[in-house]
Amino acid sequence: MAEAEFDRAKAKTFTQLMVRHLEGAAVSIMIEVGRRVGLFEAMATLGAVTSAEVAEKTGLSERYVREWLAAMVCGGIVEYAATERTYRLPREHAAGLTGASSRNLTGMAEMFPLMNRVIPDVAEAFRTGRGVPYSAYQPDFTGLMDRRSRPRYDELLFSAYLAKPEGLVPRLDAGIRVADVGCGTGYCIAQMARRFPKSTFVGYDISSEGIREARAAAHGLANASFVVQDITRLETPAPFELITAFDAIHDQADPAGVLRRVCAALSPGGTFLMLDVWASSELADNVGVPMAPYLYTMSTMHCMSVSLAGGGPGLGTAWGHQVATRMLHEAGFTDVKLFERVDPANSLYVARRAEAS
Ligand SMILES: C[S@@+](CC[C@H](N)C(=O)[O-])C[C@H]1O[C@@H](n2cnc3c(N)ncnc32)[C@H](O)[C@@H]1O
Numbered sequence: 001m002a003e004a005e006f007d008r009a010k011a012k013t014f015t016q017l018m019v020r021h022l023e024g025a026a027v028s029i030m031i032e033v034g035r036r037v038g039l040f041e042a043m044a045t046l047g048a049v050t051s052a053e054v055a056e057k058t059g060l061s062e063r064y065v066r067e068w069l070a071a072m073v074c075g076g077i078v079e080y081a082a083t084e085r086t087y088r089l090p091r092e093h094a095a096g097l098t099g100a101s102s103r104n105l106t107g108m109a110e111m112f113p114l115m116n117r118v119i120p121d122v123a124e125a126f127r128t129g130r131g132v133p134y135s136a137y138q139p140d141f142t143g144l145m146d147r148r149s150r151p152r153y154d155e156l157l158f159s160a161y162l163a164k165p166e167g168l169v170p171r172l173d174a175g176i177r178v179a180d181v182g183c184g185t186g187y188c189i190a191q192m193a194r195r196f197p198k199s200t201f202v203g204y205d206i207s208s209e210g211i212r213e214a215r216a217a218a219h220g221l222a223n224a225s226f227v228v229q230d231i232t233r234l235e236t237p238a239p240f241e242l243i244t245a246f247d248a249i250h251d252q253a254d255p256a257g258v259l260r261r262v263c264a265a266l267s268p269g270g271t272f273l274m275l276d277v278w279a280s281s282e283l284a285d286n287v288g289v290p291m292a293p294y295l296y297t298m299s300t301m302h303c304m305s306v307s308l309a310g311g312g313p314g315l316g317t318a319w320g321h322q323v324a325t326r327m328l329h330e331a332g333f334t335d336v337k338l339f340e341r342v343d344p345a346n347s348l349y350v351a352r353r354a355e356a357s
Contacts, residue, residue: 027075043089131308176241182248186214193224239267253310259331268356281320
């Protein structure tokens with residue numbers, strides 16, 4: 001009876017889907033290997049070439065290069081001319097695989113080795129529900145995040161993110177007090193401090209590795225400082241006119257507490273600028289959205305797990321617009337504006353602390 005109900009066409013379609021998932025995972029591994037050894041950058045400068053020519057140009061082993069090229073050809077990344085036995089990386093493909101801009105998507109695959117490394121910890125957390133601490137991802141995580149975010153900040157920090165709140169840039173020009181919570185390696189602080197010399201900037205992060213790098217990178221900037229600080233316990237001597245959080249709220253152990261602290265640390269009428277992942281809080285809305293499986297995977301393998309490890313709610317990477325907006329209101333912000341997709345992956349929330357009455 002059960003056999004009669006088995007839908008063979010559906011099973012076949014599903015097998016095909018599984019095959020595509022497995023192919024994608026396999027190609028991602030090879031993308032990361034190719035990125036590490038500089039094969040994409042090299043291929044982008046060579047026209048149609050044999051594997052021997054690629055090996056000679058890169059100083060890599062021809063046998064490894066040939067096997068990697070085969071995976072790239074079958075994965076649709078490199079083109080192959082069978083008669084000449086030559087390989088070519090089309091310019092249109094190279095644009096998404098090389099260079100320092102955010103169009104280079106290989107940084108997304110760079111996350112996978114770290115996520116693979118913590119599979120045993122995450123599997124154990126499924127049994128205990130206790131999460132995986134931030135420390136399990138170090139020392140790699142800080143540098144990975146930095147490399148992944150930096151091109152986006154170079155391209156969009158001033159033109160898209162800081163430009164959204166009306167009148168903010170003139171106030172930064174005139175000189176205000178600014179904090180960045182969860183600042184990582186402090187790249188945004190350093191960029192802002194250079195651009196707005198009359199404003200003063202403080203970066204807070206719980207990671208001493210991140211703050212060490214931040215201090216080194218901001219060397220010589222008199223208006224930038226960095227503090228190793230758990231922002232759930234943020235105490236500020238004087239209020240800030242602007243607080244920013246770039247991709248730093250959804251994985252907090254106490255996100256509601258952090259938002260309350262941020263609101264309290266602002267001067268009346270002060271602005272909170274929160275860049276966070278574009279998503280709906282409703283799973284059904286995210287089905288079929290490109291990269292949604294990546295979001296839920298990164299959430300399970302990192303963002304949700306680090307929050308749970310700290311005794312937090314584990315909001316997850318796809319906590320979404322509805323939950324984020326509600327939490328900002330609950331934290332005491334009076335005016336919350338959402339700018340969806342200010343870049344391909346993120347939305348921007350601009351929230352204000354009420355003016356003093
Ligand atoms: C996803 S990273 C984003 C880093 C940086 N803003 C960027 O965009 O590259 C989140 C950062 O929040 C920091 N963080 C997490 N919990 C924190 C806490 N309770 N207090 C301070 N920093 C925290 C982490 O160490 C990490 O550097």
